[in-house]
Amino acid sequence: MQVTTMSFTVEPCSQETVIVRIGKALDFRNAAEFKSTCQTQVRSGARNFILDFSETGILDSTGLGSIFSLYRQVSPLEGQVVFAAVSRPVQVVVQLTRTYKVFRQFPSVEAAEEALQ
Amino acid sequence: MSEHSILVVEDEHTLRRLLEYRLGKLYDVRTAANGEEALELIGDHAPDLIISDIMMPKMDGFALQNAVQNQMETRAIPFIFLTAKADEQSRVKGMRTGVDDYITKPFDIEQLLIRVKRLLERTKVFQTQLDAKIGQDFSQKLMPKKLPEVPNYQLFFHNSPREHGGGDLFDWMEAAPGSYFLTVGDVMGKGLQAKFYAFSFLGYVRSTIHAMLRTTQSPAEIMKRVNQVLMDDPPMEETFASLLLLHWEPENHRVTYANAGHCRPVLITPSGPEIVEYSDLILGLDRNAEFRDTKVILPEDAALVAYTDGLSEQVLKSGEMAGETGIVESIEAGFGESDPIDAMLTNLIDRSESAEFGDDILVLWLQRQHTAVDWFSPFAADAQP
Structure with missing residues (x-):
């Protein structure tokens, strides 16, 4: 079943793992929505988040902050946040903030799914 | 809704x-x-x-x-x-x-x-x-009113906060005679909330530096402590910040820095610019994050330039963000000018899509000058036969 909110699509992939399609942008305009989308998922048992950045052209510091919040929420629960199909603009932000030290990256959503099984 | x-x-x-x-x-x-x-x-x-x-x-x-x-x-x-x-x-x-x-x-x-x-x-x-x-009140309090005055150096600083901008911060203190700590940072988020957190965060940074100076002068050690304080304090739970902590000793022209995910500074000399590369994880994510000190020696006429992401996220005429490459180009344009930051920003605006900056911007330009003899004797060269 797919749940589509205004800009984020969430697909369950196993009991504890979900895929969030980030879409064109994650920035100050929709960061709050991203946060609440993820919170709903955490409440219903999701621990691992695969973020699909294949279409993402914009990731600003507010958007990145909302991913950090998610990370802080799931890491005490032994959960993980991983990045899949990272686009160039996203890669730039990840490099700059050195967050690749925290978020594992995978070339595709499938590769991430496999690793999280 | x-x-x-x-x-x-x-x-x-x-x-x-x-x-x-x-x-x-x-x-x-x-x-x-x-x-x-x-x-x-x-x-x-x-x-x-x-x-x-x-x-x-x-x-x-x-x-x-x-x-x-x-x-x-x-x-x-x-x-x-x-x-x-x-x-x-x-x-x-x-x-x-x-x-x-x-x-x-x-x-x-x-x-x-x-x-x-x-x-x-x-x-x-x-x-x-x-x-x-x-x-506006927060923005003013997040920036010092004056800059250190040090022989053989000239410091330039520019900050223009925007109402809907983020939480840029800059601070400095003279820890001991001839030993300065400069702090450039950016608290994530936008608007009043980010400014408020930046204000609280600056308090943490200042008190941590003060408390730790008794035992260390290492920016990396101070950074580690700031990160732990940030992680352990529930009210700051949602606060993430990039921070560049510079320990500057003008007498031996040395800057020792630790960088927690902040825009990487640029060292520019008459032979060209280079990015001061080493940096570590942004603050507020991992309690056990490690930070490392890196030393930079400023040669004569060189400048060390630090800035915040409002600049690198500025959209150029090409539709792309300026990024590090774009900033380096503007720094080259400012290098050697009497007001290097002004020249740098003018250059960046000239290449931008919009005629103004879209976000808070902050630039710190630490310029080492000619040795005192040359600087104070501009006619020395003329005196030679």
Whole structure:
């Protein structure tokens, strides 16, 4: 079943793992929505988040902050946040903030799914 | 979801439904049949405006208005009375208790919609003005009023906060004679909230530096401690910040820095620019994050330039963000100019899509000059045969 909110699509992939399609942008305009989308998922048992950045052209510091919040929420629960199909603009932000030290990256959503099984 | 929420309190079913329907096209509307129900709903979530009938069973409009007035959290909610009583007595009583508007039934719904809109706009303007004022106040407090004055060096600093910008911060202190700590950072998020967190965060940084200076001068050690403090303090749970901590010893032209995910500074010399590469994880993510000190020696005429991401996120004419490459180009344009930051920013704006910056911008330019002899003897060269 797919749940589509205004800009984020969430697909369950196993009991504890979900895929969030980030879409064109994650920035100050929709960061709050991203946060609440993820919170709903955490409440219903999701621990691992695969973020699909294949279409993402914009990731600003507010958007990145909302991913950090998610990370802080799931890491005490032994959960993980991983990045899949990272686009160039996203890669730039990840490099700059050195967050690749925290978020594992995978070339595709499938590769991430496999690793999280 | 609408920007504003309205609570309609009316005991007459048909009118309540009508209002819910008409207002519901523009706002989030909740309804209650009397004052008691209304107070419960207000307790769950305070609305942006209340429209209430006066004559109702259980708890009438006056009693409701009184209860709303007596609570600090709800006192400022605009209140409109709606009543069949066209008599002057109720109107006077309503006005006396601080009601914002008063509409008598039967009323024109369009008229009501206009009044609602006007009241909400007024509240918003007031809020925006207040935010701007507080934001400006924070922004000023986040920046020092003067810069260190050191022989053989010239410091330049530029900061232009924007109302909806983020939480850029800059601070410096002279830890011991000839030993300076410079802090450039950016607290994630936008608007007043980011500025507020930046302000609190700066307090942490300052007190941590002060407390640790007794035992260490290592920016990396201080950074590690700041990160732990940030991780351990529940009110700062949602705070993430990039921070560049520079320990500057002008006498031996040395800068030792630790960089927690902040925009990488640029070292520029007459032979060209280079990015000061090493950096570690941003603050607030991992309690056990490690940081490393890196030393940079400033040759004669060299400058070390630090900035925040408002600059690198500036959109160029090509439609792409300036990024590190774009910033380096502008720094080259500013290098050697009498006001290097001004020249640098002019260059960047000339290449931008828009004629102004889209976000907070902050630049710190640490310029080492010619040795004192050359600098203070501009005619020395002429004296040579």
